Amino acid sequence: MPRVIKHPEIRREDILDHAQALFLTQGYDRASLNDVIASAGISKGAFYHYFPSKEALLEALADRFARQALAAVQSVLDDPDLDPLGRLNSLLSQSRQAKIETAAEAWALFETMFRPENLVLFHRINLAAHASFSPLLVKVIRQGVEDGTFRTFDPEGVADIVMQFGLATHDVVAKAIAGGSDADMEVAIEVLEKRVRLYEIALDRILGLPDGSIRIGEPGYIRAVMTARRKADKAR
Amino acid sequence: MPRVIKHPEIRREDILDHAQALFLTQGYDRASLNDVIASAGISKGAFYHYFPSKEALLEALADRFARQALAAVQSVLDDPDLDPLGRLNSLLSQSRQAKIETAAEAWALFETMFRPENLVLFHRINLAAHASFSPLLVKVIRQGVEDGTFRTFDPEGVADIVMQFGLATHDVVAKAIAGGSDADMEVAIEVLEKRVRLYEIALDRILGLPDGSIRIGEPGYIRAVMTARRKADKAR
Numbered sequence: 001m002p003r004v005i006k007h008p009e010i011r012r013e014d015i016l017d018h019a020q021a022l023f024l025t026q027g028y029d030r031a032s033l034n035d036v037i038a039s040a041g042i043s044k045g046a047f048y049h050y051f052p053s054k055e056a057l058l059e060a061l062a063d064r065f066a067r068q069a070l071a072a073v074q075s076v077l078d079d080p081d082l083d084p085l086g087r088l089n090s091l092l093s094q095s096r097q098a099k100i101e102t103a104a105e106a107w108a109l110f111e112t113m114f115r116p117e118n119l120v121l122f123h124r125i126n127l128a129a130h131a132s133f134s135p136l137l138v139k140v141i142r143q144g145v146e147d148g149t150f151r152t153f154d155p156e157g158v159a160d161i162v163m164q165f166g167l168a169t170h171d172v173v174a175k176a177i178a179g180g181s182d183a184d185m186e187v188a189i190e191v192l193e194k195r196v197r198l199y200e201i202a203l204d205r206i207l208g209l210p211d212g213s214i215r216i217g218e219p220g221y222i223r224a225v226m227t228a229r230r231k232a233d234k235a236r
Numbered sequence: 237m238p239r240v241i242k243h244p245e246i247r248r249e250d251i252l253d254h255a256q257a258l259f260l261t262q263g264y265d266r267a268s269l270n271d272v273i274a275s276a277g278i279s280k281g282a283f284y285h286y287f288p289s290k291e292a293l294l295e296a297l298a299d300r301f302a303r304q305a306l307a308a309v310q311s312v313l314d315d316p317d318l319d320p321l322g323r324l325n326s327l328l329s330q331s332r333q334a335k336i337e338t339a340a341e342a343w344a345l346f347e348t349m350f351r352p353e354n355l356v357l358f359h360r361i362n363l364a365a366h367a368s369f370s371p372l373l374v375k376v377i378r379q380g381v382e383d384g385t386f387r388t389f390d391p392e393g394v395a396d397i398v399m400q401f402g403l404a405t406h407d408v409v410a411k412a413i414a415g416g417s418d419a420d421m422e423v424a425i426e427v428l429e430k431r432v433r434l435y436e437i438a439l440d441r442i443l444g445l446p447d448g449s450i451r452i453g454e455p456g457y458i459r460a461v462m463t464a465r466r467k468a469d470k471a472r
Contacts, residue, residue: 120355157434164404199391205441
């Protein structure tokens with residue numbers, strides 16, 4: 001069989017596609033690096049040229065997910081019909097929409113991040129997601145400060161708090177996954193739904209807005225994302 | 237030499253004292269488990285009966301620090317002359333005072349937690365500290381909600397946000413330590429001081445208080461804690 005010469009960037013994406021397909025059908029933990037290498041039809045040496053480890057594959061997949069989600073929300077930033085609060089709410093709501101749509105896939109790929117032994121990986125992947133999403137948030141908050149809608153002296157700091165709200169739920173999710181039963185998941189959903197309501201009001205107040213201005217999750221959002229995990233699991 | 241029989245709890249505290257003394261003079265990373273065992277004058281087997289690893293020693297020391305700090309703030313909770321806001325501010329200010337007083341020791345013992353490879357340890361130690369400090373915070377916030385001073389439906393959630401504020405500074409501190417220079421530390425101090433001002437106003441607003449009600453750090457607090465690290469380093 002003649003060796004196929006591909007452009008490095010195409011080759012890299014190609015490996016990621018094969019890895020993603022394998023992780024989706026077998027789960028990240030069960031699929032081995034050798035499976036990925038065999039499926040991509042490349043040599044071990046070629047694989048390691050692109051990715052030093054299985055974790056690096058997962059990080060690259062997370063990065064690709066984040067970039068796709070960013071592209072989807074970009075239009076909100078440029079919509080002239082939205083005021084700063086409308087823009088912030090659209091940004092958050094489109095992120096949620098993307099999260100619901102990709103939830104089953106995301107669980108199959110990234111559930112492993114919530115295992116205790118993968119905390120460092122979770123942190124690293126979140127830092128990267130943070131680094132790409134945060135500037136959008138800062139931009140929108142800053143616009144709101146400039147036109148007097150939002151009242152804060154530190155848009156970057158507020159954006160960090162918003163990102164931190166997401167990180168803070170790690171332990172609740174990790175516990176539900178470690179427990180593994182439907183009842184454990186129900187407990188987590190209840191805790192997270194209450195937490196979302198708190199974060200909404202917290203963010204309203206941090207930005208000097210009336211309670212009820214910002215939507216971090218509509219009813220059913222948490223349940224849709226969390227129960228997608230079991231569906232992802234049963235589909236395998 | 238006759239073998240000294242000690243009560244297990246005393247023996248355990250004794251090992252911790254020797255470990256702490258060694259870590260303070262040599263630093264946690266440089267002191268070996270064998271040094272600790274030799275200093276405590278016990279057998280390896282006896283040591284491992286109490287602590288499975290060097291990390292477990294550090295966790296136990298952190299736990300001892302946390303318990304001492306808790307004992308110091310306990311009086312605030314029972315002070316009948318304080319209203320809920322005064323109580324919350326006293327709780328936070330006494331925690332800061334304890335932190336300043338023990339800063340040089342704490343750096344010598346726990347700086348290693350901020351190294352990237354010790355993120356799991358950092359998380360574990362913080363979960364434990366969180367578990368002991370958080371109930372006090374919840375109690376004080378709940379008192380304030382009951383008498384109408386604070387306005388929130390979720391005292392546990394607000395306490396979590398306060399603890400999260402502390403965790404959120406991990407990456408800034410870790411970066412300063414990785415950099416290592418005085419200039420890196422100055423950058424971190426500036427970021428952290430701004431962050432403390434944001435967290436103060438954020439917490440005011442989350443609790444429905446006027447801006448400027450809650451003190452998370454007075455001027456000079458961050459600098460005192462952060463520069464104690466260099467002093468600890470130079471003393472060795």
